[in-house]
Amino acid sequence: MWLKFSRKHVYMCHRKGLPPSHSYRGKKAWFDGKAEHGRKGRILTGQEISQNLKNFKNDFGNFKQSATKRKKPDNARGSFDSEESGSEEEEDEEVQVDKEELSRWKKRSIFLKLPYWEEIPVRHNLDVMHVERNVAASIVSTLLHCGKSKDGIQARKDLENFGIRKDLHPCTQGKMTYLLAAPWTLSKTEKKVFFRRLFDFKGPDG
Incomplete structure (x- = not known):
């Protein structure tokens, strides 16, 4: 969900992770005015993520082109043409993925090009110390209404x-x-x- 004034995306279905009989599921006024009856989704495997994002186009914004461009040699141009033709063949094999599923992603990770990346159980390394520090700072600042x-x-x-x-x-x-x-x-x-x-x-x- 996009917040118009805060200018950021938020996830509003966090109560899906609670047990089915939890009292917070029925608290309408405390949250978004609705009772939560859904359940949390299944965690996707590395193979499923790679397959869903196979034809995902990364958009990194506008880039400024350099004033001078180096001329590529003919042999490099030939290899580029072969790679381009190969990529076109791969794009022909389109994978049918739900648009709602793709809307949850911002980019396809470059690490998925590694042959072993799909098999790794934990594909993201979170710095627990900094996460705890940021969460604690947000809670304290919200309580004191500062910072x-x-x-x-x-x-x-x-x-x-x-x-x-x-x-x-x-x-x-x-x-x-x-x-x-x-x-x-x-x-x-x-x-x-x-x-x-x-x-x-x-x-x-x-």
Whole structure:
């Protein structure tokens, strides 16, 4: 789903990963105004991903052409023609893939050209330390409404645009726009307690 004001894509079906009897599945007002009855999809294998993205066209934006172009030798041109003809033959073998499935992808990874890449169980290496740091920074900033807070005017406008969480819609009075207090908004007293807890915290070394 595309957010008009925040200018980014988001995944709104995260409740599909919950157990079928979880209470959050029926919470309409807490989320997008709908009850969640779906189930999470099956994780695709490397072979399935490679097959679905076989004819995927990568779009990396506009590139500026260099002012000077080197002239290719004739033998290089011949090899290029052979490769081009070979690629055209491969493109003839089109794979029927659902458009909705392709819309979830931004590009076909160049690593899929490696012969063993489809067989690797984990094809992406996530830096857990930085992920934890970014998530923690987002949570703390949202609670304190500062820094990298995810609860800003753009996020509130997106809620208003979708017609959900009416209690969080921005309030306009004259030329001023106000953000109503959210359930996670801390008062001054609560912020002082939170800061004191962080100041007195003593964690293990390392």
